[in-house]
Every structure is written in structure tokens, then in C-alpha cells.
Amino acid sequence: AQSVTQLDSQVPVFEEAPVELRCNYSSSVSVYLFWYVQYPNQGLQLLLKYLSGSTLVKGINGFEAEFNKSQTSFHLRKPSVHISDTAEYFCAVSGGSSASKIIFGSGTRLSIRP
Amino acid sequence: NAGVTQTPKFRVLKTGQSMTLLCAQDMNHEYMYWYRQDPGMGLRLIHYSVGEGTTAKGEVPDGYNVSRLKKQNFLLGLESAAPSQTSVYFCASRSTPGRAVEKLFFGSGTQLSVL
Numbered sequence: 001a002q003s004v005t006q007l008d009s010q011v012p013v014f015e016e017a018p019v020e021l022r023c024n025y026s027s028s029v030s031v032y033l034f035w036y037v038q039y040p041n042q043g044l045q046l047l048l049k050y051l052s053g054s055t056l057v058k059g060i061n062g063f064e065a066e067f068n069k070s071q072t073s074f075h076l077r078k079p080s081v082h083i084s085d086t087a088e089y090f091c092a093v094s095g096g097s098s099a100s101k102i103i104f105g106s107g108t109r110l111s112i113r114p
Numbered sequence: 115n116a117g118v119t120q121t122p123k124f125r126v127l128k129t130g131q132s133m134t135l136l137c138a139q140d141m142n143h144e145y146m147y148w149y150r151q152d153p154g155m156g157l158r159l160i161h162y163s164v165g166e167g168t169t170a171k172g173e174v175p176d177g178y179n180v181s182r183l184k185k186q187n188f189l190l191g192l193e194s195a196a197p198s199q200t201s202v203y204f205c206a207s208r209s210t211p212g213r214a215v216e217k218l219f220f221g222s223g224t225q226l227s228v229l
Contacts, residue, residue, distance in 0.1 A: 009154065046217040090156055099211065100145065100164050101172065102218060106156040
């Protein structure tokens with residue numbers, strides 16, 4: 001069965017510093033990978049996704065992620081964060097033997113310090 | 115274009131009561147999902163559907179039932195509510211998997227408290 005591990009439950013960073021949010025998945029076959037963001041008191045919206053092709057994926061708000069099949073990872077990065085990036089970030093996986101399901105990780109809360 | 119609409123937005127139940135959460139989408143999507151969100155546990159898949167008349171179990175299906183009688187609606191039922199079902203529930207519909215436009219469209223959530 002698919003599973004997703006987000007290694008950090010909370011990540012505090014200073015404004016304008018770079019950030020990396022880590023995500024590892026378990027699947028032995030082709031997968032689709034996603035990052036969703038949930039701003040305070042809001043629903044979830046898609047940041048970016050990997051379906052196939054280039055392993056470096058660019059999303060909205062300056063975020064990017066790199067698919068690494070050998071490491072089974074899909075880490076999210078941003079070179080310089082802003083206060084408005086304060087949110088909870090969720091990695092998700094779909095594909096393999098359970099292609100219809102989308103399984104989410106436990107989330108990483110990103111807090112930006114001025 | 116309303117997207118995904120969930121009703122109700124808030125509900126308080128007593129242990130043992132039943133209720134149904136309604137999810138409606140107007141995008142003609144085949145795939146629909148019910149998740150629950152709890153602090154520190156992310157979103158956990160309860161049940162999902164890949165088309166009208168079909169349903170399947172997710173990660174945490176116990177205590178819940180679902181129905182997809184019409185393509186645009188996906189109902190989540192709690193037959194006998196328990197305090198462990200206190201959570202925020204999200205419905206989502208999914209555009210065609212694997213296509214460039216693929217993504218989940220989420221409803222605004224239902225905050226359920228079971229006393």
C-alpha cells in the first residue's frame with residue numbers, strides 16, 4: 001500500500017531564508033506526487049505536482065520540488081520565504097496498485113519569523 | 115461555477131446520533147473522496163468513489179458509510195456517532211488522473227463535534 005512520510009511536523013524559518021520540507025513515499029511502481037497547502041482557516045489548494053517527465057517541478061508562489069526515484073523522495077523547496085507562506089503543507093501520493101486513491105502525509109507546519 | 119460544496123459547515127452531535135454529510139460537485143468529475151483532518155495526522159482517506167454507483171474503502175472506513183447514487187453527489191454517513199469521530203471532514207473531487215490538469219478540488223470542510 002502507498003504511504004507518505006513527512007519527516008518534520010514543524011519547520012520554523014526566518015523571513016527571506018530558504019526552506020526545504022521533506023517528503024518520502026513508499027511505492028515500487030509509478031506514482032503521481034503532489035504538494036498541497038492549507039493557509040490558516042482555509043481549505044487545501046494545489047501547489048505543484050509530478051506526473052511524469054522532468055524531475056524538477058515548479059509550482060505557484062515560487063515553490064519547486066524535485067522527484068527523486070532512487071531516494072523515493074519529493075522534497076519541497078523555496079529559496080526565500082515570506083510571511084505569507086505561513087501555512088501547513090501536505091505531501092500526497094497516488095498510483096501503483098491503488099491508483100484511484102490519493103494518500104496524504106501528516107503535514108508540516110511552516111512558521112515564518114520576521 | 116460553485117466547484118465543491120459541502121453541507122453542513124458545522125454540526126454538534128451526541129454520542130449515538132446519526133447524520134449525513136453532503137458533498138456536491140458541478141465539474142462532472144468521476145472521482146470523489148472523503149477525508150478527515152485531525153491535528154498531527156494530516157488528511158486520512160475515509161472512502162472514495164470512482165464513478166456513479168461505486169464506492170470503496172480508504173484508510174479509516176470504520177464507523178462510516180457512503181453512497182454515490184448520482185455522479186454529482188457523494189454522501190458520508192455516520193450511523194452511530196462516537197467522540198473519536200470529532201474531526202474536520204473534507205470532501206474532494208478529482209479531475210482526470212494523470213492528465214496535466216489533474217488536481218483535487220476541495221470543499222470548505224465540515225467541523226463535527228461528537229459529545
